[in-house]
Amino acid sequence: MKIERLSVDKIRIFLTFDDLTERGIQKEDMWREIPKVHELFSEMMEQAYTELGFDATGPLAVEVFALPAQGMVVIVTRGKVQNASDPIDEEEAEEVYEMEVTLEQSDVISYAFHDFEHLLKASHVASGTGVTEGALYSYKNKWILQIDPEDMEEAKEQALIAILSEYGDATSVTTAVLDEYGKRVIAENAIRTLCEHFHK
Known part of the structure; x- marks a missing residue:
C-alpha cells in the first residue's frame, strides 16, 4: 500500500x-x-x-x-x-x-521505467509478440508507457504485462494526470516507433 x-x-x-x-x-x-x-x-x-x-x-x-x-x-x-x-x-x-x-x-496498462534502456528492452521483447501500440510520456524523471488492450486477446495481454513487469514497475498514474502534468513524447504506436528508431 x-x-x-x-x-x-x-x-x-x-x-x-x-x-x-x-x-x-x-x-x-x-x-x-x-x-x-x-x-x-x-x-x-x-x-x-x-x-x-x-x-x-x-x-x-x-x-x-x-x-x-x-x-x-x-x-x-x-x-x-x-x-x-x-x-x-x-x-x-x-x-x-x-x-x-x-x-x-480503467483498462489501460501503465508501466513506469526509470531507465530508457529498460524501456527499449521491454519494447523490443513486446514487439516480438506482435504488440506495436502504446503512448509514451515523460513524467517525474520516469518514462511512462501506456497501452490500451481493448482489442487484445487476453493471453496476449497477460504476456505483455509479464514482459513490462520484468523491465518496469506498474504505476497508478492515470492518463488524465499524464496529459496535464507530464509530457507526451510519442502519441501512438510507441513500441513500433521505439523499435524503429532504437535498435537492440
Whole structure:
C-alpha cells in the first residue's frame, strides 16, 4: 500500500491486488458495503494519518480507479469540517467516515521505467509478440508507457504485462494526470516507433 499527498485535502492510495488478497477482498468487493472493506478503509486512513498527518474526520469523497494488472487507486478528498460548535451526536462520532464513493474502471496498462534502456528492452521483447501500440510520456524523471488492450486477446495481454513487469514497475498514474502534468513524447504506436528508431 503506497500513500501520497496530492494537496492539503487530497491523498492518493495505491493498492496492489496482493494488498487486497491478503485481506480476503476481491476487486468487485470494493464497491460493496461489507465489513472487510470498511476495515481496509480504516487501515488506509490510519496509515495516511501516521505517514502524512492526513486527518480523515468529516465528510470524505472517495474515488476508486480499478487498473487491469496493477491494482487499485483510491483518491480521498476531505470535505469541509463540521463547525466545532455544532453538537455532535455520540453515535455519529462512532461512524468514523462519511463516504461518498465513486468508481471508475480503467483498462489501460501503465508501466513506469526509470531507465530508457529498460524501456527499449521491454519494447523490443513486446514487439516480438506482435504488440506495436502504446503512448509514451515523460513524467517525474520516469518514462511512462501506456497501452490500451481493448482489442487484445487476453493471453496476449497477460504476456505483455509479464514482459513490462520484468523491465518496469506498474504505476497508478492515470492518463488524465499524464496529459496535464507530464509530457507526451510519442502519441501512438510507441513500441513500433521505439523499435524503429532504437535498435537492440
